[in-house]
Amino acid sequence: xRNQEGRRRVGIMGGTFDxxxxxxxxxxxxxxxxxxxxxxxxxxxxxxxxxxxxxxxxEDEERVAMVALAIRDNPHFSLDAEEMRRSGDTxxxxxxxxxxxxxxxTDYYFIIGADSLFALGTWKNPQIVCxxxxxxxxxxxxxxxxxxxxxxxxxxxxxGADIRLLDTPDxxxxxxxxxxxxxxxxxxxxxxxxxxxxxxxxxxxxQDSTTDEDNEAK
Numbered sequence: 197x198r199n200q201e202g203r204r205r206v207g208i209m210g211g212t213f214d215x216x217x218x219x220x221x222x223x224x225x226x227x228x229x230x231x232x233x234x235x236x237x238x239x240x241x242x243x244x245x246x247x248x249x250x251x252x253x254x255e256d257e258e259r260v261a262m263v264a265l266a267i268r269d270n271p272h273f274s275l276d277a278e279e280m281r282r283s284g285d286t287x288x289x290x291x292x293x294x295x296x297x298x299x300x301x302t303d304y305y306f307i308i309g310a311d312s313l314f315a316l317g318t319w320k321n322p323q324i325v326c327x328x329x330x331x332x333x334x335x336x337x338x339x340x341x342x343x344x345x346x347x348x349x350x351x352x353x354x355x356g357a358d359i360r361l362l363d364t365p366d367x368x369x370x371x372x373x374x375x376x377x378x379x380x381x382x383x384x385x386x387x388x389x390x391x392x393x394x395x396x397x398x399x400x401x402x403q404d405s406t407t408d409e410d411n412e413a414k
């Protein structure tokens with residue numbers, strides 16, 4: 197679908213997806229509906245600097261495989277593993293610049309949580325991020341709408357950011373908790389798609405991992 201200017205509207209759902217879970221999928225689906233997107237790209241993070249030193253997670257190919265399984269039945273979701281093919285640290289601004297260069301007829305909508313909104317100033321080149329996409333920030337109970345709106349206004353003034361609020365169900369699911377549940381042999385039913393649960397079980401994705409203490413944003 198193209199808008200009146202002939203441009204496509206593509207959402208970007210980034211994350212480590214370790215593992216991908218129902219919360220990620222619901223957030224992407226709500227963005228697709230609320231902002232009338234043509235598609236949502238799922239971009240598993242390659243080597244983000246803020247995740248250095250994290251242990252106890254799935255291998256890169258396992259994370260990609262789980263995303264592929266999770267979205268395979270949704271025609272407006274697709275997988276982009278571009279960051280996984282890069283060496284060294286990977287940054288959002290680089291991903292956006294590459295996408296814009298490859299697809300100049302596309303407008304990008306980057307989906308983020310409330311925590312990422314308040315941490316935007318710590319990202320590498322946040323001004324480039326803001327120039328190359330619209331940010332869709334998910335509303336959560338732990339961050340009031342009024343507080344988020346104040347932060348959005350501040351970011352607009354500082355970076356010229358175009359930020360929209362994304363209304364989503366208040367569903368807090370921790371990937372760290374899910375990894376711990378898998379290690380303990382507890383069920384992941386209803387937390388992750390059945391195909392992802394079966395993959396984790398079949399390949400013992402988290403069974404040989406040591407407990408990690410990363411403070412992962414979900």
